[in-house]
Amino acid sequence: MKVAISVNHNSLHAKLDLHFGRCAYFAIVDTRTKKVEFIENPYQNQESGIGKKVSQFINNLDVSRVIGFQFGVKIKEEFDQYKIQLIAVQDADKSVQDFVNMLTNH
Amino acid sequence: MPRPKKIRKINNPPKIKGFRPIGQLSRKNPVVINFEEYEAIRLCDYELMDQLAASKTMEVSRPTFTRIYESARRKVASAFVDSKSIVFEGGKVNFDNEWFNCLTCGAFFNNPGANTSLTSCPLCGSSHFQNSDLQGLSCPEESHTQTDLTC
Structure with missing residues (x-):
């Protein structure tokens, strides 16, 4: 299963980006192989309507869960429609590596 | 009281x-x-x-x-x-939605595939989680960290 994490740069030490849709990178974690892949967010600098585009983009990556700091009302509706589970972690100190450990240790 | x-x-x-x-x-x-x-x-x-x-x-x-x-x-x-x-x-307050709160790692998560019920926290795998609807959101006097989810 693949999990997308919105992060501020492309390393395992990267922290959660506080604004989901405008994060710099998405870390795509494969929970089976523990592989992490960083994909640049193509919509980070667009002015409006990014919720729809970002959720579509993530859906096309075959992701079934998404981790972010918090989610707005509109983007939640978009992800609901793709049946992608949202996980809001209000802890800006956790890094990608922490999340990989948490996701794979159970 | x-x-x-x-x-x-x-x-x-x-x-x-x-x-x-x-x-x-x-x-x-x-x-x-x-x-x-x-x-x-x-x-x-x-x-x-x-x-x-x-x-x-x-x-x-x-x-x-x-x-x-x-x-x-x-x-x-x-x-x-x-x-x-x-x-x-x-x-x-109680938001009209389906958010859950993990008591082990503190993450909030939802369940978009509403037909299947959740058995564990998707992040840490703990089975200690609760529907955050039931508990309401805590008052600002008690906690400053928990309240900002827009759902």
């Missing part, structure tokens, strides 16, 4: 965390407007409902709604007059 507050129902939580006055940096002593007070103003003055209909929407009694609404208006007035910033936070 006072009677516990009934849980108020919120349909649309605020999209932002608050307001700041222009031309003056006053981050000190912001006016804290609860989600229920925000919702009262939204229902009454934006949706133009009367107080009886609004109280039914929030599932509280009409006099209670009036108290919430009055408190909200007074807070807004005090923010305007004393040029204070406004922060939306806390209150005994």
